[in-house]
Amino acid sequence: MTAENSAGPGGPMLDIRGLSIRFKTDYGVLDVLDGVSMRVFPGEMTALVGESGCGKSVTIQSVMRLHDEKRQVVYDGEIFFKGRDVLKLTRSEMRAIRGGEIAMIFQDSFSSLDPIFRIEDQLLECVPEDAKRTQSGARDYAASMLERVGINEPYLRLRQYPFEMSGGMRQRVAIAMALSRGPSLLLADEPTTALDVTIQAQVMELIRELNRDLGMGVILVTHDLAVVSETCERALVMYLGQIVEEASVGDMLDRPAHPYTLGLVRSIPQLEGPKPERLYAIEGMVPLPGQITRGCRFAPRCRYALPRCCEETPELRPVQGSQSARCWRIGEF
């Protein structure tokens, strides 16, 4: 399949193929991502799930090319966005895409807003040129963006500073900024991790609504499987820079194919039903990128590991339908 026909109607808007990333550090070169492939279709919410350090944020940051390319990062692979390979674009072409066609929201809403400027100064920077022709037009546009994300009294809020707002309110402002240029792809990096549950539910409802109403593609990076269950259609599970399972959310949660996914699903305490005496726990901890051994990367922590798992590296293999997993023992547990 060529890049051109993948961008046609019905095709994916974002098509990452075999993306590998290495970071050059003082301690040597670290393999951070290894052959990550994923596709995002318009109007679809895709989850990227995994624990700290598994490479989920690095993946979406490379879609925006936010890494230090002069000194730090070596890319390998292709990232097609609407038929163009993002990794081959020039700096000015990239600048038009960032914040324009692809927007991003971050976990910490306080550090994604500038503390010394009023909300209106920051929001007006993102207003498109044609709305900017008159000052009041720009303000009205900014206020309408705040209203769109459910902020009451938008003209009053425009005059405030970030510290005058609560965490949930700041995250709404960050979403308003991300949406102001009408992006077709939204990258959300743990958008609700720092928020309380009642506020998390409000923010996730907002993102879901925008995704449905505007037909926006969304990649949701998170470690919370329950949030994924309620909002996303597809999910990719990452472990140590590799995708270990890809499936529809229903398949992933009801019959996980990879032992790591199984462990993640079982280790969550439940709000309903009988309480287990002990929680299911994945033993050990995530190794550092420099400590990766050969064979399956999860083998040292896996309770189903065979001698073969520590020797040979499994590939992502189809399980059933659109579900695939990186494991030698698919279907055996």
Add this chain to the structure above:
Amino acid sequence: MPETILTVTQLKKYFPIKSFFGRVKNSIKAVDGVSLSIERGRTYGLVGETGCGKSTAGRLILKLLPATGGRIFFEGNDITDLSEAEMRPYRRKMQIVFQDPYTSLNPCKRIGSILQEALEIGGVENRAEREERAVDILNKVGLPPQHFYRFPHEFSGGQRQRIGLARALVQNPSLVVCDEPVSALDVSIQSQILNLLMDMQREFDAAYLFIAHDMSVIRHISSRVGVMYLGVLLEEGDTDELFGNPAHPYTKALLSAVPSVKRREMAGRAISGEIPSPMNAPAGCVFCGRCPHRSEKCEKTRPRMRKISPGHSAACVLCG
């Protein structure tokens, strides 16, 4: 009936807000009349959103902060007005595990000496005994003895939380306040630490005051639960009863906002609005600003805790 380790009645903490000239203008009512009691070997879960005063309550109980009002009884003794020196014998029996495993361990000290220091302060004078007990507790929390001479930066978050727990348990306390001990950890590590906390409770027969914002973690570990909002306990009950038949509108809203892996769709359920600042808490029911069932009565008088069924009470005009 199991022995009651801790009882607090009408615990209050007001932080004064002073004007430029030092006059008290107003006060933040961080904790405003909390009463609860914990039995030996049991876990009391204190749950609530950011800023509801649950951590402040934990610190008041350990007398890490002086209370503005109310009484604290520990193992039957009133410790509310004790001086620092008088508190010392009690300190050994009341310990705390903090949320952030990165800032709660002294980075300049080896693990062994962190544990031995706790014993030394607790009055264990024999050096050999201190060392033996420190190695022993390290083993119990699942860390191999060669970690004895390592520094905190050599450990991951989950391992540090094990060390924090070891430091609390090494003196064989009867009460441990666990202030969000798993919320900074990854999911797979979180379940390891929760299992460890429950194993250690069985082994040491300690009472836990478990403070958290995660409802499902609270349900898993607690035998009794209190729901806090703006410095006030809104509902209290045995875990199964409270989660099975939540009575207060806030508890219901909180439970419905928790996402679940069993649902594939977001239910239209988010309660609107946010926690108001504790500086201008409403005079009536603290939840009345966000409550879907509020009436005029709610805005005027603060409802008292009333019994709904044995061991289950709520502070709402609609209940009891």
